[in-house]
Amino acid sequence: MKQKLALCLALVALLGLGGQAFAVIGTIDDVPAATLLLPYFEVDLANLNGVNTLFAINNASATAVLAHVTVWSDQSIPVLDFDVYLTGYDVQTLSLREVLQTGNLPRTASDGQDLPDDSISPQGPASQDINFASCSGTLPYTNPALNAAFRAHLQAILQGNPSPSFGTCYGSKKRDNILRGYVTVDTVNSCNVFFPSQLASGYDSVLTDQNVLWGDYFYVNSAQNFAQGETLVHIESCPTCFAPGDHTFYGRYAGGTAIDSREPLPTTMGARYLNPNPLFTGGTDFIVWREGGDQTSAVSYACTRQGPAQWYPLSSTQVVVFDETEQIVTSENCPSGFDCGIDIEIPNEAQRLDVAATFISPFDFGWIYANLQLSGGVMPLLPAYGDNDAQMWLSTVMDADGRFSVGFDGVQLDNANRPTTTIIPTP
Numbered sequence: 001m002k003q004k005l006a007l008c009l010a011l012v013a014l015l016g017l018g019g020q021a022f023a024v025i026g027t028i029d030d031v032p033a034a035t036l037l038l039p040y041f042e043v044d045l046a047n048l049n050g051v052n053t054l055f056a057i058n059n060a061s062a063t064a065v066l067a068h069v070t071v072w073s074d075q076s077i078p079v080l081d082f083d084v085y086l087t088g089y090d091v092q093t094l095s096l097r098e099v100l101q102t103g104n105l106p107r108t109a110s111d112g113q114d115l116p117d118d119s120i121s122p123q124g125p126a127s128q129d130i131n132f133a134s135c136s137g138t139l140p141y142t143n144p145a146l147n148a149a150f151r152a153h154l155q156a157i158l159q160g161n162p163s164p165s166f167g168t169c170y171g172s173k174k175r176d177n178i179l180r181g182y183v184t185v186d187t188v189n190s191c192n193v194f195f196p197s198q199l200a201s202g203y204d205s206v207l208t209d210q211n212v213l214w215g216d217y218f219y220v221n222s223a224q225n226f227a228q229g230e231t232l233v234h235i236e237s238c239p240t241c242f243a244p245g246d247h248t249f250y251g252r253y254a255g256g257t258a259i260d261s262r263e264p265l266p267t268t269m270g271a272r273y274l275n276p277n278p279l280f281t282g283g284t285d286f287i288v289w290r291e292g293g294d295q296t297s298a299v300s301y302a303c304t305r306q307g308p309a310q311w312y313p314l315s316s317t318q319v320v321v322f323d324e325t326e327q328i329v330t331s332e333n334c335p336s337g338f339d340c341g342i343d344i345e346i347p348n349e350a351q352r353l354d355v356a357a358t359f360i361s362p363f364d365f366g367w368i369y370a371n372l373q374l375s376g377g378v379m380p381l382l383p384a385y386g387d388n389d390a391q392m393w394l395s396t397v398m399d400a401d402g403r404f405s406v407g408f409d410g411v412q413l414d415n416a417n418r419p420t421t422t423i424i425p426t427p
Contacts, residue, residue: 025238025263026415028393032060032212034237035249035262038183039289039393040074040350043097045155046177047223052097055217055232057185062088064110064130065212068188070196071099073158073171074180075307076349077298078195080146080154083188085110085139088127100158100179103144103151113139134190155179157300168300172307172348182289182350185232187213197298199253199260209237209261219397228397228407233289237261247389247416252294256384264416265291265391268371271410273355274398275364282399284355286410290314290372291391292349294383313347315377317388319370320424323363328426346372352397369424370394370410389419 023031036057044050059065064087071080080099084092085108098104109120112131120140123129132139146154153165158181160173171180184196187210194203218229235249242248242258249262276283297310306312321329344359355361359368374380374388381388399405414420 023236025236025241026417028233028235028263028265028412030214030231030234031236032214033234034187034209034211034213035235036185036213036215037233037235037249037289037393038185038217039233039395040182040287040352041096041180041217042219042352043100043158043179044177045101045159045179048097049222051178051219051221052095053217053219054093054095055183056091056093056215057084057086058091058214059086059089059212060214061210061212062126062128063212064088064090064128065210066110066132066135066188066191067213068186068192068194068206069094070184070186071096072182072184072350074182074348074350075171075312076292077170077300077308078197079157079170079181081193081195082106082141082145083135083139083191084108084185085121085132085135087121087123087129089124090121090127096179096183099146100154101151103146103148105141105143105145107140107143109140110135112136132190134192138191162303163300166300167303169303169305170300172351180350180352185213185215187237195298196250197253197295199250200255200257200295204254204259207260209239211236226399226403226405228399228405230395230407230409233265233393235262235265238263245385247385247391249391252291252382252384253298254384255294265289265393266412266415267373267389267392267419268369268413268422269392269394269410270367270369270413271394271396272367273359273361273365273396275356275361277364280398280400281403282405285397285399286353286355286358286368287395287397288346288351288353288370288372289393290346290349291382291416292379296383307348309378310383311379313345313377314349314372314390315375315380316344316346317371317373317375318423319344319346319359319368319372320426321359321361321363321366321368323361323366327363328424329359329361329363346370369413371420371422373419389416391416
């Protein structure tokens with residue numbers, strides 16, 4: 001039975017820091033964490049000056065740590081993992097074009113692999129540098145670490161084409177030379193080749209509770225002369241906060257046993273939008289990450305389908321579009337020329353949505369209430385929990401091509417252990 005958790009203050013002790021950081025478990029704060037989420041990425045294969053995604057992993061502690069990076073398709077199938085060693089207070093910046101198109105992985109090495117001159121991951125004057133013996137023979141990577149055949153596999157499946165190696169599919173069928181997906185970064189105690197979807201079959205043995213990671217990400221598009229950025233989603237570990245049956249970030253991969261100890265994300269968020277206008281000619285896009293299947297769906301599937309049979313497409317409980325005077329878009333008040341009766345679909349686990357095209361708002365400005373708890377559809381309940389309280393995250397991007405751009409997170413209105421039951425009445 002799900003434990004009813006009250007939001008409580010959890011003290012995050014940062015090793016080697018003089019101060020202390022306070023955070024609320026169950027509220028996603030910009031504080032050092034044990035897991036980082038890049039909720040969505042894009043890489044343009046056809047144009048080197050097209051969109052690319054960069055992200056940084058920082059160590060907030062003087063203690064050296066090991067981070068495990070997993071690249072997932074936009075349908076939540078893990079496709080690549082690798083390790084990054086960070087000395088105390090270290091930072092590593094990664095370009096996903098460099099990883100997925102060129103095949104280069106970040107070259108880092110713990111003390112035991114960085115002999116004789118400490119030149120790969122040099123120790124700073126205030127930093128610890130330790131040896132992870134498990135990384136011998138693995139770190140540092142020799143680039144290109146990903147061979148041509150594996151790069152061809154990744155470049156096919158992350159745009160929805162069949163794998164040239166296996167003939168199966170892993171991602172949404174865009175097939176437009178844009179690679180899409182999301183990324184997670186976890187603190188671990190050893191170099192390993194596990195995916196987080198293997199939480200109950202080995203990944204739990206390497207996952208740690210070190211709340212020391214922080215970071216940010218950028219979408220860079222030289223061809224359109226703009227960049228957009230935001231902090232990564234910082235997900236803290238709290239080993240004493242969760243019991244079996246409670247929602248945790250990776251809990252769906254271990255039958256809801258909460259062995260990952262990661263705080264859950266919300267099920268409902270709010271975010272402002274503006275439609276294309278003379279200042280923001282590009283209008284607004286929403287970056288939406290969602291929780292869907294479990295370990296059984298984290299594998300490839302027959303390309304005759306549009307997504308994993310276990311959950312695709314994901315359903316929603318309520319999406320309400322407001323203007324700035326609290327008017328609600330309905331089919332009854334829909335202005336001429338707009339199709340306000342269209343179903344709003346957010347079908348994948350990671351996606352970028354054009355607000356004007358997806359949410360069909362006739363208003364120039366407003367905000368959107370997004371309750372993405374499951375409701376009917378292929379998967380009405382989460383198999384690990386037996387409820388519909390699926391996690392989600394929403395970020396906003398507003399841009400004027402060639403002029404300027406801004407990005408910011410939506411507002412969290414609940415969390416998966418204390419889900420909202422509010423249904424907004426509509427005319």
